[in-house]
Amino acid sequence: MSLKLITPAHHYQPSFQGYIQELGEEERYPFVLDLDATDFEAYLIRLQEIEQGTNLPTGHMPSSTYWLMEDDELIGVSNLRHGLNDTIRHLGGHIGLSIRPSRRGQGLSKILLQQTIDKASAMGIESLHIHCYRHNTASARMIMACGGVLESEVILEQESESKIVQRYLCAVSSTRQ
Numbered sequence: 001m002s003l004k005l006i007t008p009a010h011h012y013q014p015s016f017q018g019y020i021q022e023l024g025e026e027e028r029y030p031f032v033l034d035l036d037a038t039d040f041e042a043y044l045i046r047l048q049e050i051e052q053g054t055n056l057p058t059g060h061m062p063s064s065t066y067w068l069m070e071d072d073e074l075i076g077v078s079n080l081r082h083g084l085n086d087t088i089r090h091l092g093g094h095i096g097l098s099i100r101p102s103r104r105g106q107g108l109s110k111i112l113l114q115q116t117i118d119k120a121s122a123m124g125i126e127s128l129h130i131h132c133y134r135h136n137t138a139s140a141r142m143i144m145a146c147g148g149v150l151e152s153e154v155i156l157e158q159e160s161e162s163k164i165v166q167r168y169l170c171a172v173s174s175t176r177q
């Protein structure tokens with residue numbers, strides 16, 4: 001299996017569309033999968049703007065989006081915030097990601113998260129905050145497998161239900177030159 005982490009690219013649009021179709025109605029992670037990609041060129045430009053911190057919605061931080069590819073197939077999507085503000089430090093954290101539904105349960109999230117952590121390391125980020133719902137066992141196990149240590153839990157009140165969010169810290173050794 002040959003996997004590589006890339007910056008989103010025009011060439012893989014068909015696989016991206018297949019990925020979105022597979023997600024169906026499930027909640028989308030990371031947030032960049034919620035953006036309108038009908039005009040794919042415009043979508044790629046928007047991702048670049050988000051990376052450069054241009055025209056960000058209030059409260060957002062600049063972030064980079066990565067695609068985990070196996071040949072021409074998009075396997076997973078991650079988003080790495082370059083920094084945190086108080087709101088995102090409380091809930092959100094540095095990294096959001098997902099794996100293509102048909103490829104889950106094969107250990108691929110750990111590869112995607114580790115490669116995204118390596119990007120953070122290259123940016124000089126020394127301590128990563130990674131959050132997930134407590135009921136999301138696969139996500140929690142993925143984070144721990146990549147060195148995350150549970151730091152705290154907070155309750156998120158959402159409409160009529162409340163959910164527990166686990167907040168993990170992951171020490172990163174900087175590889176920035």
Ligand SMILES: CC(C)(COP(=O)(O)OP(=O)(O)OC[C@H]1O[C@@H](n2cnc3c(N)ncnc32)[C@H](O)[C@@H]1OP(=O)(O)O)[C@@H](O)C(=O)NCCC(=O)NCCS
Pocket residue numbers: 029095096097098099100103104105106107108109110111132136137138139141142145
């Ligand atoms: C969470 C998610 C990324 C996991 O991806 P995945 O590729 O299926 O996970 P992996 O196969 O790498 O497994 C990671 C760990 O979770 C465990 N796991 C996988 N699927 C599981 C499941 N359905 N239930 C419980 N544990 C599970 C694995 O055994 C592994 O743990 P281990 O290393 O201790 O053995 C994937 O389910 C997903 O994309 N979910 C939707 C988006 C999301 O929830 N993202 C996380 C929040 S940002």
